[in-house]
Amino acid sequence: MADWNESDYRRRVVDDELDFLLGALPAVSLEGPRAVGKTWTAQRRARTVYNLDDPATLALIQANPDRLTQGEEPIFIDEWQRYPPAWDLVRRAVDTRSTPGRFLLAGSTAPATPPTHSGAGRIVTLRMRPLSIYERQIEVPSVSLQELLDGGRPPLSGHTDVALERYADEVCTGGFPGWRSADPKVQRAVFGGYLDRAVDHDVALMGHRARQPSVVRRWLTAYAAATSTTATYETIRDAATSGQGDKPAKSTTIAYRDLLEAMWLVTPVQAWWSAGNPLSRLKRGPKHHLADPALAARLLDVTAGDLLSAAPATVGAFHPGPLLGALFESLVTLSIEVYGQAAGARVSHLRTWNDTREVDLIVQGHQRMLAMEIKLVSTPTRRDTRHLRWIAEQMDPEVVDTVIVTTGQHAYRDQDGIAVVPAALLGP
Known part of the structure; x- marks a missing residue:
């Protein structure tokens, strides 16, 4: 294996989780979209x-499958879904010897042929997402999500010069580590190629050769337009099939949603629900997000300048307000999912x-519960926090803190005790 220069590696929040799991378990599988950094993170340990993904390596393994579990450990199997039997080979090897830290796997899509066994109890999966705001190192955070979740409503402080323009840039730059330093025009070309590969190449690898790439891209674009909304399936279907007289049945088209989720491109935030909760008649539908808002911006063909323009971009019925607010x-949702996972917490809406x-x-x-609002404002008003006050009243004492994440400069608590935190100052 090649030598890795630690100074070139930007440590991720998930690194601590991975180190802990590898020290206690025999096999860990990193899951997430392409180019998110799974390979680099895993290779540092292997x-x-x-x-x-290398044809020569794949050919060797197909000729001699047992080779895959041989070698100095930890053994890293990258893009394991290219040879689905790899999963069962690792599972059987773990059944034979369950010493911690034996195997690392990484996959960017679901395999065309699922493994014969789920791997439950043998292979633990760990989600890896694009870089959070904290991991992009644009500011030193002063507020910890873990400390907020611990309760006690700690006092807050901190100042940042990160302004709205920087957030718009971050939306379009994205959190894929290898592309962040590229020129914006190059980034747009790279994101375009990334999406083309996803709909032209990865769909076929998953065994969906009958899918038309143009149709898959229209569905992906519809989900991009619905970013940060709870738009119904029918609304998204209508956007994806605009111009078609007879709309396809839900049973026919639900496969597109499942396909995009299996590719880790559509990453919905599920609705909150808890047995015995005092709230009634809550919606069960998810809130829609792509793996990275930069993918949504590219699909919708908007730049940071477009998002900040005097006539800001909107996307029809999905977003009556500026698109920048949704992105x-x-x-912020991407970032909080990274921090929440590290805290062992579930994120919902x-x-x-x-x-x-x-x-x-x-x-x-x-x-414990944190209730969080995300607003494209620098100084929130009581109107902006009204739903946080409501949920705190309804769910006391389960709600240990209420937080509004903003584009402002200062972290503090307002007159109602709500934590006001600029996005750049929030960390794990």
């Missing part, structure tokens, strides 16, 4: 690497059946 929420009340994110772990 002693033997099998890259199944900023998606950027809450919306009442009649849309009169909504909370952008509920972060729940260890019997």
